[in-house]
Amino acid sequence: MNIILIHGMGRTPLSMLPLQRRLKQRDHRVHLFGYSSTFQSLARTTERLVQLIHSWGGTEPYALIGHSLGSVIIRNAYPQLYGHEPVASFFLAPPMVVCKAARIFSTVWPLRILGGEMGSLLAREEFMQQLAMPKNTKIYAGTAGPRADWWPLGHEPNDGVLSAEEASGSFREQVIEVPSIHTFIMNSAIVFDDIVSSLEDANTNDANNLRFAPIPNHAGSVDGIGTRPPI
Secondary structure, eight states: EEEEEETTTOOGGGGGGHHHHHHTTTTTEEEEEETHHHHHHHHHHHHHHHHHHHHHTOSEEEEEEEEEEEHHHHHGGGGGGTTSSOOOEEEEEEEEEHHHHHHHHHHHHHHHHHHHHHHHHHHHHHHHOOOOSSSSEEEEEEEOSSSTTTTTTSSSBBOSSSBTTTTTTTTTEEEEEEEEOOGGGOOHHHHHHHHHHHHHHHHHHHHHEEEEEOOOOOTTOOOOSSSSOOO
16 A cells, blocks of 8 residues: 655654554555655645645555644645545644644744744644544554643643643544654554554455454553564
8 A cells, every 4th residue: 555654843854764664564665755844834844745746646555643733734734635645643742722832842943943834834723633544544643741730731641742632633533542752653563563454454345444452551661763662
């Protein structure tokens, strides 16, 4: 199956290379989609993504995987994909609501410059609320971030950037929590195994419904550096 990987803010397609390699080993055709939140607008980035998908002629099934801001780009593009929607979408540590990190980025000028227009949009309620949600989407929320009184997210389960609640929004039933941190959740063995299993379901069941099999509780372990945690 064709799969497009979309990285997060301040990253490059290089951050998705390990995931690309592992998916290729399962015989998927994996495309890396790059952009710069600092220098490119959301509209132009979305247009490029839609053009890439339409270049396949509207006949081949495909899936989308977005990390962090990459998931927002997918949601922004989705209304323009009518008639050739992805069979499945996977959001890795996505900001599903206006989060504390986005508010901080919008007030600190070096971070505001890094985030560009896209970063500023993440801090706008009206923008986040109007984003479309693709059918057959799974969300992976990391929970290996610090939990302490001094931490901005307090004792909430979080990935070091987003709380699990911020990564879920109103789509809690579509969320799988994994013991990963935000920066490396794309390297999670748990996430990879679940994506591959879901893609197999999509091939056999036309992706009418992705299975939400329970994920084992790896308490005390951190997954997200390309190694499987102890069970």
